[in-house]
Amino acid sequence: MTSRSVFGAALACSLLVLAGAASAKDWKTVVIGMEGAYEPYNLTDPSGKIVGFEPDVAMDVCARMKVECKIIAQDWDGMIPGLEAGKFDVIMDGMSITDDRKKQIDFSVPYADVPAALATAKTSPLAKLAGAGKLINFDKDKAAGAATIKALREAMKGKTIGVQVSTTHATFAGDHLKDVATIKEYKTTDERDLDLKSGRIDAVLDDQTEIVAMLAKDDAKDFTQFGPMLTGGDFGVGVGMGLRKTDADLTAKFDKAIKAAFADGSIKKYSLKWFKIDTTP
Amino acid sequence: MTWTTALGFGERGWGPALLYGAVMTLFVSIAGLAIGAALGSLVAWAKLSGVRVAGAIGEGYAALFRGLPELLVVYFVYFGSSAALTGLYHLLGGEGFLGVPGLAAGALAVGVISGSYQAEVFRGAYLAIAKGELEAARAVGMGPWLMFTRIIGPQVLRFALPGLGNLWQVALKDSSLISVTGLAELMRTSQVAAGSTHQPFTFYVAGGVLYLALTSISDRVFESAEARATRGMRREAH
Amino acid sequence: MDIAFIWATFLRLIAALQVTLSVWALSVFFGAFIAAGVTWMRVGGIRPLEWFARAYIFVFRGAPLLIQLFIVYYGLSSFPAVRASIFWPFLRDAFNCATLSCALCTAAYQSEIFRGALAGVPNGQIEAARACGMSKSLLFRRIIFPIALRQALPAYSTEVISMVKATALVSLVTLWDVMSVALKIRNDTLVTYTPLLIAGAIYFVVNYMIARAFIFIEQWLSPHLRARSA
Structure with a gap:
């Protein structure tokens, strides 16, 4: 096989996929892909069932839309091709909504937004950084945001910070701390936490819920x-469902159902159950 | 949760899931090695045939799949074959997605990669057959088929066995990449358990031990096969 | 197709090639020395050393590299005793750990190749050399080693090439090689195939050059076989 015929095959495949997705659908069943290894968003119990915050949200909004939803496990590596090939119709995997990603797929309105937080060793000078526990919103209070970044840059000088790769935390660290500190990117949070404990890194930046769970x-x-x-x-604005761009009708239905589930407090209930805090965006 | 509970067979234990994953890994690797043997002997034959076009195709296949990262091959085999199948299904009036089962796609992907390596092993084994034996066979008037079943086949298998043992290990390792297809083989099960329980250390060690168990069983099989295949040969003096 | 995106991706992947190639080259180099030692123990005829070599090959060939890497980098560092030891400055560094793990793993495969090649030296040649009165070391230098080296080359090239691809696992320990940068770009942009195809092309070119180099060496070492080689 030559490399040209591989490109040809790839092209043929994508054409087939487009042909498959173009046919309008009357949504009776919706298949949702989750990784099943991203506690507490979605995790697998030993019997193989996927449970967590996202399955609860999914079942709730699907009932509101009167469609039958099926959750299937999909490794992250195959997530986007699986969506494109039509193996499932929705991705729910703690996926942050970003402008770059919006070029490829559509997102529902966010169903959770967890603030970021920092952790370090109790003996580290970082532990005494001012403003502990205060919530800084970079969109709403620009002055406080600028002051916070200045203080963080001052404190992090020469330190090593661990973040999970391809998260908004990695984006923030890359934009604001890269030139004063060393940024180490990890594939999973578990591995990064091990490195915090072994002293290879000085601080971690992650979802506040992750930090609390790790410290517990x-x-x-x-x-x-x-x-x-x-x-x-x-x-960003939080995590949302990922859908094919051709399924705008389905995205609209989910948006409506998610808003309704926020309005009657259902999603808040699930977030308190799984995250222990209210993650309403 | 202690590691004994985590790996146990109780309600919260991952023991059964991990064992199931090990069995899946074994299935995919065996099927992959078999598919690879078929493809590999075909390519070896093409390269040895002396037909220019066949040789070039064989060469291209081997170079491509030995050179490309395995994950990429798995992607193309799984999503390519599923897209083709779905397209065919739509042509026949069907609707929705028709996926190639993870086990089949995984075995095919492992087989396509393994075949590119097995081709070299088989070619080397064929070239190692003493020329005199082939000439002798021809001299007594053996036909090509008889010569293949009596002289070439048995000796190629004998010479190829150590190389195939190495490729079996490679197939076991490659099978850990097919989690893309959604198949819960041993590596994916270990990773899912690690991510769901936040106990990566426990599950990576457990996964490693199960891989070693698979290796130890297959080592036995290859050793006895080698002993059987070389029973007519002189033992090496060093 | 977005040419600007393809070009930007290509540049980022080429920059990451340095990580891939340095882990690869160092681990294959050091792996060869470890493999030579393990092979010597395996076939040297001293029982305890032979058992050690067998155990070494069993563990490092049998367990996936990903798991070995995890244990070397995250596992060892979780013991305070390791962190207090003189090895910590070495083990603290991700690059050292990755190279060490890859070297230990490839050494197990390489030593099996060496052993097979030694076993493949024809008995007649050894007997002839003994009959001429060659000493043990001369026999090894002049007869066994050159023949074994040549016979080991095809399998050795396969192992060396698969190590190029195996280094894609080092992102587990925060080293970002070609494959993992491609996956990172995919995660950030959700463009699936373009970064992977570019990465695939880079691997293909690198591996093709390595394969050609081995074919060249093999032909150079086998002048007497030239008429026969297909």
């Missing part, structure tokens, strides 16, 4: 959350 464990008693919590700006 026995082996993390020497570590603490520090500094303000951050939202808006690089952190």
Whole structure:
């Protein structure tokens, strides 16, 4: 096989996919793809069932739309091709809504927005950073945002910060801290937390819920959350469902159902159950 | 949750899921090695045939799949074949997505990669057959088929066995990439368990031990096959 | 197709090639030395050393590299004793850990190749050399080593090439090689195939050059076989 025929095959495949997706559908069943390994958004129990915040939200909004929803497990590596090929119609995987991603797929309105937070060793000078626990919104309070970034840059000088790759946290660290600190990008948060404990990195930046869950464990008693919590700006508007651009009708239906589920407090209930805080955007 | 609970067979234990993953890994690797053997012998034959076009096709296939990252091959095999199948289904009036089962697509992907390596192993094994034996066979008037089943086949298998043992290990490793297809093989199960419980260390070690168990069983099989295949040969003196 | 995106992706991937190639070259280089030692233990005829070599090959060939890498980088560092030891400055660094893991793993495969090549040296040649009164070391230098080296080359090239691709796992320890940068670009932009195809093309070119180099070496070492080689 020559490389040209591979390109040909790829082209033929994408044409077939387009042909498949173009036919208008009367949505009776909707298939949702989740990774099943992103606790507490979605996780797998030992019997193979996917549970978590996102399955609860999905079942709730599907009932409102009067469609039958099926959740299937999909490794992240195959998520977008799976959506494009029609293996499933919706991605729910703690996926942040960003402008770059919007070029490829459509997003529903966000169903969760968790502020970012920082953690470090209790003995680190970083632990004394001012503004602990305060919520800074980069969109709503520009002056406070600029002051926070200035203070963070000052404190992080020469330090090493761990973030999960391809998250809004990585974007923020890359935009504002890269020139003063070393940014280490990890594939999963578990691996990054191990490196915080071994002392390879000085601080981590992540969802506040992740930080709280990590610090709650026995082996993390020497570590603490520090500094303000951050939202808006690089952190975006939150996580949403990903859908094919050709399915605007389905996206509109989900938007309506998600808004209704916010209005009667259902999603808040699930977020308190799984995240222990209210993650309403 | 202690590691004994996490790996156990109780309600919250991942023991059964991990064992199921190990069985899936074994299935995909065996099927992949078999598909690879078929493709590999075909390509080896094409390269040895002396027909220019066949040789070039064989060469191109081997170079492409040995050179490309395995993940890319798995992508194309799985999403390519599924898209083709879905397209065909739509032509016949069907609706929705028709996926190639993860096990089949995974085995095909592992097989296509393995075949590109097996071709070289088979070619090397054929070239290692003493020329005199082939001449002798021709001299006694053996036809090509008889010569293949009596002289070439058995000796190629004998010479290829150590190389195939290595490729079996490669197939086991490659099978860990087919989680893209949604198949819960051993590596994906370990990663899902690690991500769901936040205990990566426990599950990576457990996964590693199960891979070693698979290796130890297959090592036995290859050792006894090698002993059987070389029973007529002189033992090496060093 | 968006030419600007393709070009930007290509530049980022080419920049990451440095990580891929340095982990690859160092691990294959050091792996060859470890493999030579392991092979010597495996066939040297000293029982305890042979058992050690067998165990080494079993573990490092049998467990996936991803898991080995995890244990070397994250596993060892979770023990305070390791962090207090003189090895910590070395093990603290992700690049060192990645190279060490890849070297240990490829050494297991390489030593099996070396062993197979040694076993493939024809008995007649060895007997002839002994009959001429060659000493053990001369026999190894003049007869066994050159023949084994030549016989090992095809399998060795396969192992060396698969190591180029195996280095794609080092992103587990925060090293961003060609494949992982391609995956990162995909995650950020959700463009699936373009970054992967460009990465695939880069790997293909690199591996093709390595394969050609081995074919060249093989032909250079086999002047007497030239008429026969297909």
